[in-house]
Amino acid sequence: MNRMIRYKVWACVWVAMMLLAACYSNNCPLENTVTCNYAFYDSEGNAIAYGDTITVTTLMPGYKTVYIYRKLGNLTVTKEERDEALIEQGYTETVTQQRRDTVLINQKYGASSIKVPMSYFHEEDTLVIAYKSISLRDTIKIQHSSFPHVELPECGTYRFHSLRNITATDAAIDHIEISNPTVNYDGNTNVKIYFNGVAE
């Protein structure tokens, strides 16, 4: 009888082992988007939701041709294609070369943080923050180094970054600092932006 019980115990152990071996999972990260995370604070260091609509663009390599139309008493219009209609309306046209850019965050309102991707192969990224309530813009320059990261071969390749230096203009920004220089998919805050003014 004891022997039978012993055999049953061993059988159960083996079945459990086989079931464990049959389960498969991998250690690939679920959150796998690598972004530089910016958190917003007031000038005294209180976390805030910024009460303006912001648009973030980044400068890209190369130049593009832009057409600038000006008319006294009207807002300046900038277009990437020639507009004959504006000339007929009396606008003066100026053709110039500008750095190429692309919009990363489009008209975000009340944000307390933003997530911005970083370039893989450039030493410096330039972000331009445009505000809806003020005509001035802020330019943030981030110097960083990038390196590939392989968690596991089956998970693919990611590009991590290490922040070295960051500077910003002072249209709406009081000051800026790096809080965590390693940019990966962990979701930690990398940069703190302190805006002018104090939250009430």
Add this chain to the structure above:
Amino acid sequence: MTVMRKYLTTHHIIATILWFFAIAASAQNEPQQQQTLMPGEKPKPTKYVAIEEQKQHLVLFQGFTLSVDAYGPVAYAVSDYGTLEAALRLNLKNTFFPIVEMGYGKCSKEDFNTKVSYKVNAPFLRVGMDINMLKDKFQSNRLYLGARYGISKFKYDVAGPAMKDPIWGGSESFSMNDIDCTSHWAEFIFGVEVKIVKNFHMGWAVRYKREIASTKSDYSKPNCIPGYGYTTNSTCWGGTYSLIFDLNWGMKKSHKRGVNIELRDIPQTEINTNNQQEENGEGKQNGTEGGEKDGREENDEPTKEEGGETL
């Protein structure tokens, strides 16, 4: 009809073989029946020695064994990862087996989907202990549970296809070589071992492995650790098929290939009984010499009755 006859014949042969082994196996469990004595023959002295008492007679040092793993090279031939390893094991009282395992692990793989490749070649070391779980410590077959601590210091290479920047543009392939890493892990083992011929045993073991720690790198984490296996999960399974050779280092000549017994531990009454039997000329049947158990050299699995005769 011919097929039917052949079918019956084959099954009859198999049934007969099974019956024969069943009888042989069950005979080991049944108590020894009274022998039929010929006229003038005296009954053989039999004496039951309890297993616990037998254990007391075992000498602590029972020799060394050297083993090599046959599974690792085969695994490498048919997959991306394999090992070449050998182990030196100390036998204490046929119960405790402190063991040192050393080997060389090799892994070379490329993921089918991502085309990321991984390479490592490095030595590893494991130390630990096996415990023979069988009650009868005198027999050569063993069923054991064990544990190991493993460590490997290695350098690995990772390479991948070109990475393309989706926003700023540009692409670049990468290759990271000689990334330093030290890994530690634990293993829990269940295995069996059987005697094939004199000094040669074979056995297999199943190993449940858990990674304790590995050096972190900014670039990657090791996908495969020599001696451990793949790190896809935090735990993994492994196995070994061992070819085991008994070594005679430090063994008395009379105890080679046998079980080393401490005679002085045996109760005086038992020795007196044996001496009396020898005087009657019964002990000579086994060719015992100086009270040692040379009879075991011929048969390495002494039964309880044999123990009585030898003692």
